[in-house]
Amino acid sequence: MGVQTWWRTPTARRYLFGYTLLAPAVLYVSLLVGVPFAFSLYLSMSDASVGNPVARFVGLENFKAALENATFYTAVRNTLVFTVGAGILKGLLGTTLAFLLLQPFKGRKVVRALLVIPFTLPIAVSVLGWKWMFDSQFSVINWALSRLQLIGAYGSPDWPVWLGQPGLALFSVMFVNVWRGFPFSAIVLLAGLTSVPPEIIDAAKVDGTTFMQRFRLVIVPMIAPILFIGSAFDTVFTLSDLSIVYLLTNGGPDAATEILPTLAYNTGIRAGALGRGAAISLFLFPLLLPAMILLLRTLRRRQY
Amino acid sequence: MIAAGAGHPRSQRSKEIRRHALIYLGLAPFLVLAVFPVFWMAITAIKQDSDLYLVGAAPFWFRLPPTWKNFDFLFNNTFYKDWIINTMAISFWVSAITILTSVPAGYALARLRLPFAENLGIGIFMTYLVPAIILFIPLARVVSTLDLQDSWWSLVVVYPTFTIPFCTWLLMGFFKTVPFEIEEAAMVDGCGQLGALCRVVLPVSGPGIITAIIFSFTLSMQDFLYSLAFVSISDQKPVPLGVATELIRGDIYFWGSLMAGALLVGVPVAIVYNLFLDKFISGITGAAIK
Numbered sequence: 001m002g003v004q005t006w007w008r009t010p011t012a013r014r015y016l017f018g019y020t021l022l023a024p025a026v027l028y029v030s031l032l033v034g035v036p037f038a039f040s041l042y043l044s045m046s047d048a049s050v051g052n053p054v055a056r057f058v059g060l061e062n063f064k065a066a067l068e069n070a071t072f073y074t075a076v077r078n079t080l081v082f083t084v085g086a087g088i089l090k091g092l093l094g095t096t097l098a099f100l101l102l103q104p105f106k107g108r109k110v111v112r113a114l115l116v117i118p119f120t121l122p123i124a125v126s127v128l129g130w131k132w133m134f135d136s137q138f139s140v141i142n143w144a145l146s147r148l149q150l151i152g153a154y155g156s157p158d159w160p161v162w163l164g165q166p167g168l169a170l171f172s173v174m175f176v177n178v179w180r181g182f183p184f185s186a187i188v189l190l191a192g193l194t195s196v197p198p199e200i201i202d203a204a205k206v207d208g209t210t211f212m213q214r215f216r217l218v219i220v221p222m223i224a225p226i227l228f229i230g231s232a233f234d235t236v237f238t239l240s241d242l243s244i245v246y247l248l249t250n251g252g253p254d255a256a257t258e259i260l261p262t263l264a265y266n267t268g269i270r271a272g273a274l275g276r277g278a279a280i281s282l283f284l285f286p287l288l289l290p291a292m293i294l295l296l297r298t299l300r301r302r303q304y
Numbered sequence: 305m306i307a308a309g310a311g312h313p314r315s316q317r318s319k320e321i322r323r324h325a326l327i328y329l330g331l332a333p334f335l336v337l338a339v340f341p342v343f344w345m346a347i348t349a350i351k352q353d354s355d356l357y358l359v360g361a362a363p364f365w366f367r368l369p370p371t372w373k374n375f376d377f378l379f380n381n382t383f384y385k386d387w388i389i390n391t392m393a394i395s396f397w398v399s400a401i402t403i404l405t406s407v408p409a410g411y412a413l414a415r416l417r418l419p420f421a422e423n424l425g426i427g428i429f430m431t432y433l434v435p436a437i438i439l440f441i442p443l444a445r446v447v448s449t450l451d452l453q454d455s456w457w458s459l460v461v462v463y464p465t466f467t468i469p470f471c472t473w474l475l476m477g478f479f480k481t482v483p484f485e486i487e488e489a490a491m492v493d494g495c496g497q498l499g500a501l502c503r504v505v506l507p508v509s510g511p512g513i514i515t516a517i518i519f520s521f522t523l524s525m526q527d528f529l530y531s532l533a534f535v536s537i538s539d540q541k542p543v544p545l546g547v548a549t550e551l552i553r554g555d556i557y558f559w560g561s562l563m564a565g566a567l568l569v570g571v572p573v574a575i576v577y578n579l580f581l582d583k584f585i586s587g588i589t590g591a592a593i594k
Contacts, residue, residue: 013497014416014417014418014497015416015418015419017412017416017497017498018412018416018418018421019412019418021408021409021411021412021416022408022409022412022413022418022424024404024405024408024409025405025406025408025409025428025468025472026409026424026428028401028405028464028465028468029428029431029465029468029469032443032446032461032462032464032465033431033434033439033465033469034431035442036439036442036443036446037434037438037439037442039442039445039446040438040439040441040442043441043442043445048445093334096330097331097334100327100330100331100334103323103327105323105324105327105328106324111331111335113578114335114338114339115331115334115335115338116338116578116581117338117339117342117574117578118338118341119581120522120573120574120575120577120578120581121342121570121571121573121574122525122526122544122569122570122573122574123526123528123544124528124544124545124547124548124566125544125547125566125567125569125570126341126342126566126570127548128345128547128548128562128563128566129341129342129344129345129563129566130341131557132344132345132348132557132559132562132563133341133344138356138357138359138363140344140363140364143362143363154359179337179338179341182334182337183338187581187585188585188589191585191586191589192589225589226589229588229589230588230589232433233433233588236433236435237435239435240435240436240437240438241437242437242528242529242532243528243529246528246532247528247548260437261437261529264437264441265437265440265529265532265533268440268441268444269440269441269444269533274441274444274445277441278441278442281437281438281440281441282438284435284437284438285438288433288435288438291433292430292433295430295433296426296430299426299429300422300426
């Protein structure tokens with residue numbers, strides 16, 4: 001078949017039709033995700049600022065400046081502690097909850113709907129609630145702890161100021177991330193567990209396996225793809241979320257809760273140093289990459 | 305387990321009760337953890353200001369009569385009405401852009417047996433994972449080039465960067481479940497490819513399209529960073545940003561109005577999202593939820 005006639009075949013017309021339908025979405029995403037991403041590489045190597053539209057190329061100056069800044073190392077350390085610590089807690093709570101929800105019991109649907117509230121509430125909304133619960137004087141948590149005689153009265157040295165003491169503040173922002181994320185972990189795990197056909201479990205039972213053996217050798221390998229996707233999503237979300245720290249502590253006290261997203265925002269937008277900000281936010285990329293590669297590989301192996 | 309107790313209905317029943325008690329006992333701490341903050345926000349929203357700062361008596365209930373004053377303040381002394389209108393307008397336009405681009409894209413990827421369809425689909429979906437925190441600085445430049453800074457229209461331009469990838473992926477999965485025969489029958493009847501899409505496939509795609517609209521809305525509501533970075537004029541803000549930034553004056557927090565404004569929009573969003581959560585999870589993991 002010649003080239004000229006190939007264009008008239010139904011296959012060629014189907015391709016043309018198909019790529020035309022795809023074009024708007026692909027263009028939108030390329031123009032507003034792909035191009036900005038490339039642009040952020042350029043910005044990170046320029047001295048662009050909010051007030052100065054004409055940027056000069058400065059090479060790796062911005063990266064060097066970040067690496068010479070002590071706060072930057074605090075932010076990297078906090079980002080890692082925050083992501084890993086919260087990830088472990090979400091994994092533990094989510095697994096426990098998933099196995100509880102796997103049991104048949106009365107009111108399961110209602111319980112499930114209540115349990116996912118933290119994940120479904122817009123994040124800025126719930127963080128404001130936590131800000132009030134962590135209030136330095138009128139914290140309801142402190143009221144309860146004080147009544148249980150676990151801490152002294154307001155003003156006593158063991159009265160915790162959740163967002164005001166360095167160690168506690170990092171714990172508090174992590175806790176809010178865990179609070180928001182544990183229902184997601186539980187539901188993803190539950191989706192995985194219910195997707196294992198009962199016949200396979202039964203067959204393994206007939207073969208005389210213990211619960212732990214079945215869990216390790218049958219269930220985990222079968223639900224691994226779902227777990228990978230779920231944890232990749234959660235990692236990307238946790239690494240890149242600014243709102244919890246921004247609204248609760250804005251990085252304080254004294255940089256104790258500074259993470260890369262808040263540092264990038266405060267440098268790039270607040271202080272107006274777009275180039276410096278872009279460079280800082282790009283330091284997140286190597287941290288995000290493993291999660292994205294894991295996701296890509298899992299998606300490509302999946303059968304449709 | 306049940307079969308063993310079959311001879312003794314009473315012991316079987318008490319066993320069931322014990323099992324339920326254990327499960328509820330295990331779930332109780334999780335339920336308190338999940339629900340208490342929302343309860344606390346709700347009760348704060350309708351408490352009098354001085355009730356919030358009473359020390360001594362248990363704060364879990366009203367010590368002074370409840371009040372709607374915080375809602376009055378919100379609607380009469382702040383831009384709350386504008387924020388709601390902005391949020392609705394943003395959601396409308398974002399949904400429109402998302403549907404107009406991701407319905408054709410999802411259809412093409414799922415149905416037209418295009419070369420590279422699989423990789424293109426994954427590629428589009430992966431952009432959903434490029435987080436706002438990497439894109440917000442270059443997008444700030446895009447927004448100011450379009451002369452949209454400090455207008456909610458900037459968010460209409462930016463939010464589709466995450467709703468299009470997600471909804472295209474979701475609709476691709478949806479279109480795979482629509483039987484091929486109905487399209488073929490339509491084409492035999494003389495419809496072209498476009499005719500088959502518009503007259504036969506779209507009419508049965510209502511549930512998929514509604515789901516995509518819901519997610520355009522709920523995902524837009526989850527944003528904080530873009531609105532914080534691009535919109536700083538009071539009457540242009542969407543609700544989450546407005547509540548979080550305008551009800552705090554220096555060191556003074558208007559807790560009652562803060563909670564009222566946050567929940568008034570947060571609760572409906574949470575309910576809708578809750579109803580569609582299984583679709584969200586199966587959308588990203590590919591697993592059906594039972």
